[in-house]
Amino acid sequence: MAPAPLDAGAKNLLVDKLRQLPARAAPAPTPAPQAPGPVDPFEGARVPEVIRCPTFGDARPRKRIVTQRHLDHFQHGPLFAEILGILRAGNDAVRGKKLTDAVSESAEVQALVAIVDQIHALVQDTPRDTDSASVSRFGNPAFRMLYEKIRGATGDLMESIPGLAGPEHARAREELAVYLQESWGNAKRIDYGSGMELNFLCWLLGLVKLGILDLARDAEALVLRVFWKYINVMRIIQATYWLEPAGSHGVWGLDDYHFLPFLWGAAQLMDHPYLRPKSIHDPEIVAECAPAYMYFSCIQSINAVKTESLRWHSPMLDDISGVRTWNKVNQGMVKMYRAEVLLKLPIAQHIFFGDLLSFGAWDEDEGDIVEDEHGHRFAADAPHSHGHGHGEGQAAGWGDCCGIPIPSVFAAAEQKAGERTVRRIPFD
Template sequence: MTTSVHPPEQPVASTSYIPPTKYVLSKAHLGAFQRSKTHQEIFDFIEDLNEAVVGKKLTEAGEGSERTKPILGILDSVLEIAKATPPVDNKLSRFGNPAFKDFYDKIGEASSELHSRINGLPSVAIPEIEVYFKESWGNKQRVDYGSGMEFNFLCWLLCLTKLGVLTKDDYEFLVLGVFWRYIEVMRYLQSTYWLEPAGSHGVWGLDDYHFLPFLWGAGQLKDHKHLRPKAIHDPEILDAFNKDYMYLSCISFINSIKTASLRWHSPMLDDISAVKTWAKVNEGMKKMYKAEVLGKLPVMQHALFGSILPFPTPEEDSELQKALEEEGAGEVGQVDEHGHIHVKGEPGWTMDCCGIPVPSAFAAAQDGATPHGGTAPFTARSGIKPIPFD
């Protein structure tokens, strides 16, 4: 059994569950969130899951407990719904496929039944936690996906843990079994519906969609006696170990859809590979997540808060009301047709959240062209071709 770095939270006992909603409307709200107990719980959960997988391989995940098996079954059902909702003919566009909207609606329709399969989950809590679940698969209007949606899946798992459905004994499998299955399902959705990267910067150069597999993947490797961060440049090492380690699997995935070197299409990953140890990479990833996901308004404006993961009230955070008064109650930014809040008065405020729509890497790769012309050598993956770089 893995010992938790942080004391486990007591299961939430509530007869008044609240469907979560958005609260982070300005820098003042973001500051309140960063000071909150909920922020600390989320980051502690990330750290505890990280510690649970140090030295552990994906191939050693096992089958999980009776608590986690229904969760895997739900993810399998999501994949089945996607396979039953094929993409429509959309050859004239390199952006998201409209069939994703049908898939999204089907997930919403199936959600209550899917949650009814979870052992020990109070039925009265389903309307609250299912919102996180439904928001984990992408944005229906924009047909995109990014670290904010991945964050919702993390919150869903945290809610299940706080409700006592999952325990710290499940932490290792939550990462190596449940979360990795989620990544596999998301890769199918991304490649099938050509989901666009959410925001103008992707996930800050890690890959177009995800952050946590790099964080926890570095955690897996942080005590490895032989592999070093620079190993991501060695094709033989990637081929030998990508089934064991999330970080290496993600690098292999990127290489499978993008030509040229990491230095060109993923410069941040290339820079990180120069770090001497995985332990330093792991710590850097945690700091980066806190700053670039939990600490960024364009991401956290979409965060959802209810009774299980509450947002602090002005009474609980004396700085919040003061900051709101200083910012001006009416200066919380503009809300666009997608529900995105654009903060006025900041350089590039219209770009930081939505940015210019970016074609899916899968869509951009449909011709299989290389930067030098011709067709690149490629190991076939279902529906994926290398992306060209000019």
Template sequence: MASTSYIPPTKRILSDAQLDFFKRSKTHDEILDFIDKLNQSIVGQKLTEAGEGSERTRPLIAILDAVLDIAKNTPPVDNKLSRFGNPAFKTFYDRVQEASPHLHEGLIPVEAIPEVQVYFQESWGNKQRVDYGSGMELNFVCWMLCLVKLGVLREEDYRFMVLGVFWKYIKVMRYLQSTYWLEPAGSHGVWGLDDYHFLPFFWGAGQLRGENSFLLCSCRDHKYLRPKSIHDPEILEAFSEDYMYLSSIAFINSIKSASLRWHSPMLDDISAVKTWAKINDGMRKMYAAEVLGKLPIIQHALFGSLLPPPNDLPSIEAVTDEHGHIHAKGTTGWAMDCCGIPVPSAFGEAIASRPGLKAIPFD
């Protein structure tokens, strides 16, 4: 059980020197260990076998349903002349923020709500830029980790937290992305594997790796599905309901008309790897380096009492940019790209090229 001295989380990492402290910190190791344990919990498990969850996890599904209802009751405004984010997202964001304290009532101690709800709020995208990236996805993971540290969730819930709660979150995010045309975060994308997400591919490869491959060799993967199977439309159609990796590929293909090689070269390259176990292991290293190890993401990470900042952070002089974001004075280059050139939404591009395409339904 965590301390009862709760602190609303704030940004603390603004420079490369501070980032180095974070990478050696207890909080960094806790987050990565949590992601690893969630990965191990779903090896060989299908999405369709998630079940209904427990009395501890079912309230989280209800919370995500409430967010979806808010989105459905906040339709996009007429924005046909723009391929960028829809302004109605800002209204949606405000409504989630207003509802958040009530959504957390009864789930966690009242005094912890101001801290925990910040991670929850920041999981849906950035209000000012109307964008979304792997940093927001990380905030959702931190929200779940806070619930574990508060004793709301237990290790026996980990399997459903991925296959039930996280996957429901991804489905809600797909609705938000397609409804509000959320832009990819940063002019260099999200430092991830597609326009928005990383973990569905990491954990998705975990689903498909062999149950014994952590201890033995990496040859005991799924009996029939291989990494190259992502290029087979019939396999995607048959198995995307079971495996989040295949579902994510199918979703990308539904939005982008060019070949995977053209619009997702990294995923195309990864399909040449022989086993899911090697892909899963490689993605774990990539997540540590490209998400938890990159300043454009971690400069927006939040630290409070449940996920404390590194000890003895070097002091720096900070400035606030035109977007209201704090940076180390003199910061240039990719560290500023989170606030840089807007990137058109893939949905906006798709609808511009295929006028009959509509926002995806939620199922």
């Protein structure tokens, strides 16, 4: 629930506080790099190639990354560069822009906004299983009903996009539908994480590659309208069905579920005259800025469901708040997204590849591949029945993508106001 707006007196106090902040100093010249490595965090990014008349086979998109060699192949392929390309386009488009600014929305963007609205309507028509909620703080099984409703509606939703209607586009709709369905969480595990968020980005990328979306025209609206509406509906889904975090990273991540709102949110703030990263520790500034900036809205959401300070439950965000400029925060976010999402095997194993978002030529025989209960693919003769060792991701700074189930923090937040029938976990 959104906080009550500040009254006039509180706003005047806040404005006075902001005016008393020190004036923005001129940025120091950037020193030349002293060690090899990319200066541009988007190094290698390229504008997605538009394929006007794509050729589709009969196979649906599937997971292809099984080993580190597959991941290396993906890293040096065109799809990786195009994912960075759409990230960069969104980053550049929202620099210095507010969520409350007027944004030009094409008919295609309006159709995507309507799709997210229709999924929100499905959530409203699918109540939580109260019997399960009374005894468990883990994922609510009613989410599986919602997921089936989304799956059943996806065909009509995809056909509502201008340029995708008609039988001649049936295969394109089927291919992109996979990414849209996977964007809302995992029905088996009843969880959600940055891999699902990546699927939503891939859905938008597929529409760009089909020429339906034009990044030069639509990038700003895609981030500030489509993506942000998706994030808000996902928050409702997470709170309604108590989705578990898709991974046991806990305090290793930015928050329990999302990454991109922090990345693009930092871009919004890069040219701000007085807001600094450390401003996230001031409740009044957070409350005033949350409606306009994704980063502050994310901090507000975390504070609404977790007790204690960021230092305890979100130490990475706390550390980032000590960075001097939003430009540095944004650059760090991009580097972290590359390393900890796109190139982290436990997460990359869940990326889908098809004819439009292609894995590229792979000449080696993959052998017999099986999939475990977590959705990981691995060689049938592998000594372990899991695509990665438990703890491997966490040791690298992110955490297993599907380790020990974690109770939903939303469940704890709801139960703390009344009589608790289940024990809370520390710092939730």
